[in-house]
Amino acid sequence: MTATASLLQPITTVSEMKPLLLLPVASLLLLCAAAAAGDPTPTPTPTPWPPQFHATLVMDYHGNMSVADLWYDWPGGRNLHVIRYQLAADAPYYDNEWNNGTSFFYTPARRSCRSAAVGVGILRPDWLRPGAVYLGRRDAGGFDCHVWAKADFITYYEDVRTKRPVKWVFYTGRTAYVMSFEVGAVLENAAWQAPEYCFTKDGGIGESTKISDGHDDSFIPRSVL
Ligand SMILES: *[C@@H]1O[C@H](CO)[C@@H](O)[C@H](O)[C@H]1NC(C)=O
Ligand SMILES: *[C@@H]1O[C@H](CO)[C@@H](O)[C@H](O)[C@H]1NC(C)=O
Numbered sequence: 019m020t021a022t023a024s025l026l027q028p029i030t031t032v033s034e035m036k037p038l039l040l041l042p043v044a045s046l047l048l049l050c051a052a053a054a055a056g057d058p059t060p061t062p063t064p065t066p067w068p069p070q071f072h073a074t075l076v077m078d079y080h081g082n083m084s085v086a087d088l089w090y091d092w093p094g095g096r097n098l099h100v101i102r103y104q105l106a107a108d109a110p111y112y113d114n115e116w117n118n119g120t121s122f123f124y125t126p127a128r129r130s131c132r133s134a135a136v137g138v139g140i141l142r143p144d145w146l147r148p149g150a151v152y153l154g155r156r157d158a159g160g161f162d163c164h165v166w167a168k169a170d171f172i173t174y175y176e177d178v179r180t181k182r183p184v185k186w187v188f189y190t191g192r193t194a195y196v197m198s199f200e201v202g203a204v205l206e207n208a209a210w211q212a213p214e215y216c217f218t219k220d221g222g223i224g225e226s227t228k229i230s231d232g233h234d235d236s237f238i239p240r241s242v243l
Contacts, residue, residue: 063147064174074088082104098115153166
């Protein structure tokens with residue numbers, strides 16, 4: 019507390035100091051006392067994702083709007099985004115990620131598929147925790163949220179009351195708003211199967227390209243691990 023003492027020294031010697039000017043000093047003292055007593059509330063940490071859930075998201079990428087179903091299945095080692103762009107709901111785009119590092123990106127309406135060897139597994143339930151920096155509490159569309167940033171890559175909003183995610187914002191400007199969050203929901207096995215044209219060299223009308231440079235188009239890129 020030597021810093022505080024030296025700060026106070028010149029002020030206390032000026033006896034005719036107006037009381038109004040002493041107010042900031044008093045609050046400074048209170049702050050110091052609080053700090054000395056130890057912060058009673060530890061810095062909040064992000065709630066890990068449940069092992070399995072289904073979320074519906076509204077996504078905004080600089081005005082390019084989409085709705086997405088996110089099926090997260092940690093025990094199954096798989097993660098699926100089904101994205102329907104505005105006025106293109108009949109041609110959903112799939113981002114199908116497997117724990118062995120393979121991702122498939124396909125549009126059944128066009129029989130187009132691209133696969134990528136990402137080199138890492140799917141996001142762990144606690145993917146946000148390591149290296150997350152707490153930014154404090156902020157309002158997100160009426161929800162009182164804890165907010166964290168990770169590696170200048172993502173800003174993540176979690177409802178203080180229910181601990182559910184409310185939204186996340188990527189540094190690219192892509193924002194996902196969580197509209198529903200069903201803990202424990204699991205998609206049927208058949209729906210996880212990547213289509214056959216993902217496994218052929220010249221997959222009929224569409225094409226299947228394999229990329230092994232780790233380039234990742236995932237909606238939460240796995241490099242965040
Ligand atoms: C929005 O972005 C997706 C993905 O890049 C694209 O396929 C789609 O055509 C875009 N929508 C519009 C209206 O530009
Ligand atoms: C990854 O897992 C899937 C599903 O089990 C399997 O079909 C695929 O061959 C695996 N890929 C690699 C590179 O091991």
